[in-house]
Amino acid sequence: EVQLVQSGAEVKKPGESLKISCKGSGYTFTSYWIGWVRQMPGKGLEWMGIIYPGDSDTRYSPSFQGQVTISADKSISTAYLQWSSLKASDTAMYYCARLRGTTTRLDYWGQGTLVTVSS
Amino acid sequence: EIVLTQSPATLSLSPGERATLSCGASQSVSGSFLAWYQQKPGLAPRLLIYDASSRATGIPDRFSGSGSGTDFTLTISRLEPEDFAVYYCQQYGSSPLTFGGGTKVEIK
Numbered sequence: 001e002v003q004l005v006q007s008g009a010e011v012k013k014p015g016e017s018l019k020i021s022c023k024g025s026g027y028t029f030t031s032y033w034i035g036w037v038r039q040m041p042g043k044g045l046e047w048m049g050i051i052y053p054g055d056s057d058t059r060y061s062p063s064f065q066g067q068v069t070i071s072a073d074k075s076i077s078t079a080y081l082q083w084s085s086l087k088a089s090d091t092a093m094y095y096c097a098r099l100r101g102t103t104t105r106l107d108y109w110g111q112g113t114l115v116t117v118s119s
Numbered sequence: 120e121i122v123l124t125q126s127p128a129t130l131s132l133s134p135g136e137r138a139t140l141s142c143g144a145s146q147s148v149s150g151s152f153l154a155w156y157q158q159k160p161g162l163a164p165r166l167l168i169y170d171a172s173s174r175a176t177g178i179p180d181r182f183s184g185s186g187s188g189t190d191f192t193l194t195i196s197r198l199e200p201e202d203f204a205v206y207y208c209q210q211y212g213s214s215p216l217t218f219g220g221g222t223k224v225e226i227k
Contacts, residue, residue, distance in 0.1 A: 037164075037217075043208055045156075045164065045218040061215040062120070095163055103211045105154040107175070109163040 002026040004034075004096050004110035011116045012086050019082035020113045022096030028055035029077035033099040035106060036070060036081050040092045048094075050102060051079055059102060086117045121210050123219035125134055131227040138195040140222045142208035147188045147214030155184055155193045158221075159204045167206075169192060198224070 007021040022034060036048040049060040053072040060070070072079040079096060094113050097106035122145040132138055142153065151171040156164035166175040168184035171191055181196040195202055205215050208219040 044221045046211075047216045047218065059214070063215075066194060103152065103216065105166060105167075105169040105211060106156075106164075106209070107166050107169075110167070112163050 002108045004098060004108055006113045008112040008113040013119055014086060014088055014117055016086050017084050018086055019080050020094060022079045022110050029054045030074050033102060034079040035097050035099050037095045037097060038092045041071060053079060088117050090115060091117045120215055121213060121217050123208055123210060123217055125208060125219035125222045127222060129223045129225060133224050133227045134196055134198050134200055136198050138198055138224055140193040140206055142191040144189040144210060148210045151187045152210060152212035153191050154209045156207045157204050181216050
């Protein structure tokens with residue numbers, strides 16, 4: 001069974017750094033892309049970027065380029081999304097999802113990680 | 120980037136009724152590479168339809184998708200209580216991938 005399990009909810013202060021994770025199982029982790037999607041409170045879905053764990057090829061949506069860093073550790077089948085300096089506007093639910101390519105559907109999703117940034 | 124506009128924003132219907140949701144694209148979606156997702160409160164989105172009209176694994180046949188170019192439709196033939204949710208379209212014909220703003224299907 002394909003599963004993407006994300007790390008737990010986080011509460012941080014503005015200016016702090018953060019790295020959240022997404023662990024894949026039930027499939028060959030290095031043969032699929034992992035994408036990240038933001039959902040701000042009460043809002044819709046926003047595409048952030050994508051990584052291919054096989055070779056760490058990474059692409060970012062223009063809206064998120066330079067704002068976050070996507071990485072992966074294929075040895076433990078885990079992808080990451082990180083911030084170096086959080087802002088209150090980063091408060092959102094973040095989902096990871098699996099894709100077969102850079103421009104394909106998101107066929108399996110993680111359960112989401114809620115990030116709250118507040119002073 | 121391709122902008123997707125979903126209409127209506129909210130659809131108020133009763134169980135057993137037919138739901139028709141629209142997704143319009145600012146430019147033609149290559150290959151009809153369009154998907155629909157369902158999201159219930161507190162849960163992650165779930166893939167319903169891909170390539171405009173193919174149902175994902177385990178999706179009941181009351182859900183159907185159609186369309187090409189710039190106009191796409193998700194139809195729920197007879198609403199079941201568990202179908203009341205928010206639905207998003209997403210295009211993957213070109214980068215960056217983009218989502219529509221969503222349609223909420225609520226109980227009338």
